[in-house]
Amino acid sequence: MTIATDRATALGATTNDVGQAGLIFNDAVRLSEGGLWAEPADSSNQLNYASMYEADISALKADITLAMTDGATVNGTAVTPSNPNTLSEILGQLNDLAAAAPQAVGNSAAAIAAQGIIHTEQQQILSEIANDTNLQHALAANGVTNPGTGATDQGFQSLPAQAADDSAAIATAKAGASLSDIGTVFNAATNLAAGGLNSHNLAEFNADMKAVAAGLQNFINNGGLAEIQANSAAEHALALSEGISDSAAQALTGVHLQTVLNQVELQINDFDATYATNPNVAARATNDNLLDIIDIVQTDPALAASAGNPTATAANFTAGTFVPSHDGGFANQAGYLQGTITHFQDNQAQTDFWSAFIAGANNLNNALTAEANGTAHLDNAGLNALIQQVQGYEQLGASFDGAQGGIFGARFDNELLGGTLKADTNTALQALHDVLNNGGTVSATDAAQLIAAGDGYVGDAQDVSGNNNPNGGGTYVGTATTVAGATTTQIADANTPTSGNVDGNDQPTDHPVKGLTNNGFGVTDPHAGAGAGSPVSAGSGSTTDQAAHSTSMLSGAIAGDIASLVQALEGGQTSAISAAVATLTAAISGNSGSTAVSSNAGSSQGGNESILTADAGNAAGFSDQFSHVSHHLQFEHMWH
Known part of the structure; x- marks a missing residue:
């Protein structure tokens, strides 16, 4: 057989x-x-x-x-x-x-x-x-x-053999001299987690993850990342798979490694503690998070080579025979059977959100790449507007995810709260601020970071939406630049707010949400006083309440402003776009909970006519090179 x-x-x-x-x-x-x-x-x-x-x-x-x-x-x-x-x-x-x-x-x-x-x-x-x-x-x-x-x-695939978390292994991992050494402790943590985490083993697991986090930070700070990026054969292989330049691939490897660190920190700061209060959600979240981290390392040739994957060699990169491995640090766990993990069935609010998330990713990618390759030359106002749009896009993801709670949050927290969305945003902002501070001059480093961030946004949006089913059938269209075009049935509605303190029924939640706590009520984790899947009382989750919470929160006003901006972007009218950006800017500037906004936010109105609309992008000479499917996280979520 x-x-x-x-x-x-x-x-x-x-x-x-x-x-x-x-x-x-x-x-x-x-x-x-x-x-x-x-x-x-x-x-x-x-x-x-x-x-x-x-x-x-x-x-x-x-x-x-x-x-x-x-x-x-x-x-x-x-x-x-x-x-x-x-x-x-x-x-x-x-x-x-x-x-x-x-x-x-x-x-x-x-x-x-x-x-x-x-x-x-x-x-x-x-x-x-x-x-x-x-x-x-x-x-x-x-x-x-x-x-x-x-x-x-193989059948009965063994757990990763390169695994240790004794005192010597912990100390070596913390020093951060080798990604392989760090991965050895990570392997020990994943082996420990097989069967479940609880009061008997969670302290050891948490100590392992803290050692991994410290090691990754030291590895990045002390030249380890730069050494990985100097692996020209590996970075060229990544560049070919992504359809980007080698320099952009180097920046993308940096985004990937920062994403790994972000997700390790999310595990430490959120999921580990959640075992005491909601072990169901914690188990689902940890499973997805750990396996996702492995995928990120194993599908980036440069990271895989540094972690000790024996197939990550120059010869294999040239021959196209590099594959994820069960050997080395951050080693692959045995895989699921195909069909074990099913697509998440979205309701209308979730469908609207993913559609906006896809359209935003592709439009931001076009804007960031245009600035990188010189087809757009933004003035200070335009750069500030783009900075705000990058920040708003991150908050769009974080606020909606946080308010869903339950299994939706458990499955997508590592994407929308502390993983690649955060890493992509930080990379884009670093480059944009550098361009702004240098009088509009885009350095080679800035260009590489902008392209890597845009590629990351598109890859993330295509990956996670591709593991969801839109409400009413059909599929998501990962290359769409409009909300309506983001589903094959065109069922998504740009008029519906998709962020803020709203549950899976698009109703105000009874429990304000703080980023990294995953304590929102939604259809997968309904309010205790409501029937399963029924909307909670309207009028809760007010703007006043939300303003007191973390930067992952958006007020109801900002949610509406984002919806208005999406509509304006689809219409392609420069005056409407400018007005929507100005309104969103004012709302963000006045939101005491939003500390991530640039101090230059007040001067960002206008100047954005050619930034985010598909029509304007085509007029500016954008190529269609960004319609490719991003591969660097191609396995995550589908098999978690």
């Missing part, structure tokens, strides 16, 4: 093929990363991991039982285990997992005990396979390319 990599086929029929069973086991282990979750069950087309894990273990028990009675095969070839007791021992361990799984959700004493059983028994099964020479050789010889991660997985 041919080993299937999709969930429906793999779980659809009992087989004696240990290779096929091993891919189901890989799926289960990946589901357990960070812990299983069950509430709210099957929300927005998101199947809860607890039920999927139990289904995996049930299928595995049947497969191993058949292999014991009919004889084991791997990819259709008969294999006799070296130890005649290997399969029976694995079956016993699977029985333990089946008994523990229904108890493993949450932070009760019983849940913690069950999580410990899952962690231990999964490791034990991997040891059984590794110590059985015949099975291990057969499985290793029949690895398959995982369609989600791009790595070659």
